[in-house]
Amino acid sequence: MDEPRSPDVAPPRVSVVIPSYRSGRTLGDVLAALHHELAGVAHEIVVADGAARGDATAAARPYPTVRVVERTERLSCGDARNSGAAAARGDRILFLDADCVPGPGWGRVLARLLDEAPAVISGVMANGTPRSWAGSLQYWAEFSRFVPSGRPGHRQFLPSFQLLIPREHLAALPPYAPDFILAEDILFSAHITRAGLPARFEPDLVAAHRNKERLPDVLRHLYQLGFGSGRTRRLYPGLQKAAVRYVPFLAPAVLAYSWAGLAWRMITARPNPGWRTPVLLALAVPGLACWHA
Secondary structure, three states, X not given: OOOOOOOOOOOOOEEEEEEEOOOHHHHHHHHHHHHHHOOOOOEEEEEEEEOOOOHHHHHHOOOOOEEEEEEOOOOOHHHHHHHXXXXXXXXXXXXXXXXXXXXXXXHHHHHHHHHOOOOEEEEEEEEOOOOOHHHHHHHHHHHHHHOOOOOOEOOOOOOOOEEEEEHHHHHHOOOOOOOOOOOHHHHHHHHHHHOOXXXXXXXXXXXXXXXXXXXXXXXXXXXXXXXXXXXXXXXOHHHOOOOOOOOHHHHHHHHHHHHXXXXXXXXXXXXXXXXXXXXXXXXXXXXXXXXHO
């Protein structure tokens, strides 16, 4: 449970905020990796647990730097981030999803970033389920723009699966939209861009995503991502490019364009899936169809 802290305790350099909803399957691995990687960094970890069932509290019990903020109601990922950030004390907030496990050297890279001028920074997603066909399909369909071989620098979209943001920047932005279960980071990233904040993609900050491993679950998830993305753009027309219009008979062309882009990113990625590429590209057809449906 959330515990009050003495106001005379010096704030940590970074507060890691983890939104959690029934994440007992992966949260323990995330906290274990953070405990190892942040051993030399003054930090705290705040787990914002919606619809608490006790699994987050159980996962956090071995780690004294972890606080669990429990809510009995279901929280969206955005609302959980807002709740966790409000309870955090650090000058930098690092949002990290409960299924994203920091990789070796992650803490060293983070310490370097904390020594640099404050900026909004997102990082790389590695495949945390490389032996699973379904999990690899989810990984490439959802995260192919953020693979380890990605180039550093400015990006139009900074995802929130791991997002480092100075507290003063966070306070100047609208909060995450609380009523969005998915795609809330599309809108939040647009707020960052419109505010003109210094922001970049950092390819050395690597976490591994624990994907779903059953094909029906992956296809359902991709459909929900596409639905959430479309809903966000319908509710906030400013996110759409002026030239984009919905023309039903061109929908297959959009799917083909997305598939070609995915194929190019997969083939040129380092490391790439190797001999698995043709099978994954075949699986990507129904996967992207669910996304675009």
